Amino acid sequence: MSEKILIVEDERVMRETLAYNLVKEGYVTITAADGKKAVELARAEQPDLVLLDIMLPGLDGFEVCRILRQEQRIPILMLTARTEEIDRIVGFEVGADDYLTKPFSMRELLARIKAQLRRVRLLREEFAAETSSAPLQRLRFGDLVIDQERHEVWLGERLLPLKPKEYELLVFLAQRQGRTLTRDQLLEEVWGWDYSGGSRTVDVHIRWLREKIEVDPANPTRLVTVRGAGYRFEG
């Protein structure tokens, strides 16, 4: 079954271009030109993902995101023309799953959408596995395998010597593949700290992890830095 994407954008040409390209990729699309309509459509149509512009008449993208976040667990990908909004977008207050800065390429957009939908599928499978008390899932990313039942991480034939916090951080990131997480989010979720002063702790653990799971730790491809935002596990 095709996945349904709600496109929220007030500029007609942009909205139609997005819809055209997503339909071409096999998605079903619904569109809204303002925030109020977006919330109504999200409630009525239960889309699998929301593509949300920030500058909208009436309710803006921030408000729409906040409302939807309280009601549904669908991935929200925000579109922004201003890089200074990024902290707010991925922060707790708004809580979008990812963002793209305008102008962006259609290729990039499709990659981000795929990543978000894949993440949701993984979470759903995990939830199904947990509730049926089946053994914990193995997360597999090429030659990197995370065995959640044994708490082991393998790279090909090699068992990696991870410290407990490195393991927890890796699992947390890997379960949210494709999603950018801020240092503060990681601190709060993995360490349980709710202050930002210790964010260097995150950087240090990321560096240690890279030394173990990356082919070239100086040029990471699995655990990437998202400039001005945080980190993302690519797989």
Ligand code: CA
């Ligand atoms: Ca707009």
